[in-house]
Amino acid sequence: MSTTVTTPLATGATSATGSALAASSKFKAFATTFSITGPVAYCLTVYMNWPVFTYFPATGRFYWGLEGVQPSRGPNMLWYGWTLTTILIAAALGVIAMMLPERVSRKLPLFLVWLFPILSIPFVVYSLMFWWRLAMQE
Amino acid sequence: MTSPISTSNVFWTIWLFVHLILALGLLGALTHQAMAVALPVRQPAGGIVSRFRAVSAPSYATAVCVLWVLTFLVGSFIYTSYRINIRIPLEQGHYFKTGGFFDFKEHVATLGLVLLPAYWFFWKNAQNPEYDNARKGVTLVLAVMCWFLFIVGHVLNNTRGFGA
Numbered sequence: 001m002s003t004t005v006t007t008p009l010a011t012g013a014t015s016a017t018g019s020a021l022a023a024s025s026k027f028k029a030f031a032t033t034f035s036i037t038g039p040v041a042y043c044l045t046v047y048m049n050w051p052v053f054t055y056f057p058a059t060g061r062f063y064w065g066l067e068g069v070q071p072s073r074g075p076n077m078l079w080y081g082w083t084l085t086t087i088l089i090a091a092a093l094g095v096i097a098m099m100l101p102e103r104v105s106r107k108l109p110l111f112l113v114w115l116f117p118i119l120s121i122p123f124v125v126y127s128l129m130f131w132w133r134l135a136m137q138e
Numbered sequence: 139m140t141s142p143i144s145t146s147n148v149f150w151t152i153w154l155f156v157h158l159i160l161a162l163g164l165l166g167a168l169t170h171q172a173m174a175v176a177l178p179v180r181q182p183a184g185g186i187v188s189r190f191r192a193v194s195a196p197s198y199a200t201a202v203c204v205l206w207v208l209t210f211l212v213g214s215f216i217y218t219s220y221r222i223n224i225r226i227p228l229e230q231g232h233y234f235k236t237g238g239f240f241d242f243k244e245h246v247a248t249l250g251l252v253l254l255p256a257y258w259f260f261w262k263n264a265q266n267p268e269y270d271n272a273r274k275g276v277t278l279v280l281a282v283m284c285w286f287l288f289i290v291g292h293v294l295n296n297t298r299g300f301g302a
Contacts, residue, residue: 022262031255035276038252046245057218077221080214083248090252110268113256114275117249117283124245131238138232 026098029105032113033097034090039116041089042082043123051081052088150219154295157212161291164205165284167198172281175274199261202280203254210251213291217244224298236297243290250283 021027045051054067058074069076097105125132220240228237253276260273 019262022259028259031259035253035256039249042245042248042252055218057221075221075226077218079217079244079248083251086248086252094255110256110272111275113253113260113272114279117253117279120249121246124242124249127245128238128241131234131241134232135234135238138234 025102025105029097029100029102029108030094032108032110033105034094036108036112036116037093038086038090039120041093042086043120045082045085045089046127047123049078050085051078052084053081054078055080150216150223153212153216157209157216157291160205160209160212161284161288164202164209165288167202167205168277168281168284171198171202171277175277196261196264199258203258206250206254206280206284210247213247224294228298231298233297236294239290240294243287243294246283247287250280250287253280 049066051066053065054063055061055077056063056067056073056075057077061073066078066081067073067076097108225237225240256272257276257280260269260276263269264273
């Protein structure tokens with residue numbers, strides 16, 4: 001007699017989630033497209049330096065788009081702007097995917113959801129080269 | 139003259155503590171889930187390790203998403219003070235690797251954030267075998283990211299906290 005019966009608890013083989021959103025094919029197209037394109041959009045945004053806004057923490061001021069460092073304003077912060085740009089791009093692509101026929105959106109390979117963030121890591125490390133160069137000079 | 143509360147070390151340390159508590163909850167939930175998908179229990183749980191793996195993983199999905207977003211928002215708020223009060227002294231002290239790893243952490247936090255919609259969808263359809271591999275992959279990636287974020291944040295706080 002086999003003892004390798006997978007328990008419902010361990011696999012999470014619950015019957016239904018009770019959420020209409022989770023059962024929606026439109027939401028599936030949006031969610032998977034958003035998550036697949038998100039890491040790509042983030043790398044592109046960082047590479048092209050496309051923040052929606054720039055924040056200056058010393059003065060508490062926001063500026064649209066990219067604003068360089070100025071002595072009177074103190075250091076600038078681009079990460080908030082990069083994150084918002086990424087969300088906007090990924091959401092726009094997600095909405096487009098929702099409009100596509102299901103037979104088209106179903107062809108999106110789901111393994112890209114976890115593969116793209118892994119592939120983004122080398123780029124992210126490379127984008128921080130100025131830190132690593134400074135550390136190497138020590 | 140004392141500084142206003144919003145600029146004091148106590149204020150930021152309290153927010154950092156809130157960030158820590160949220161991060162701990164997230165780390166626990168994601169680690170449970172990652173263990174459940176990577177090493178599913180085949181028999182009713184016996185020891186503590188088996189019980190750790192035998193959690194009802196789908197029930198964690200919404201909590202993980204909410205905790206990731208909350209931790210992200212609180213961390214983003216603290217980041218404004220970090221940029222002035224922590225990063226500049228770190229640079230002056232030539233802690234370049236520490237500064238670099240913090241920037242690495244912020245990138246990873248965003249990469250994790252954008253995975254949440256698909257992660258949530260896959261877990262809310264846990265009964266559908268079509269999503270098994272994607273669900274397992276994205277959960278493991280998020281768990282590794284979360285451990286990385288936690289460890290970097292912890293080391294950074296040890297290097298220079300707000301009270302330093």
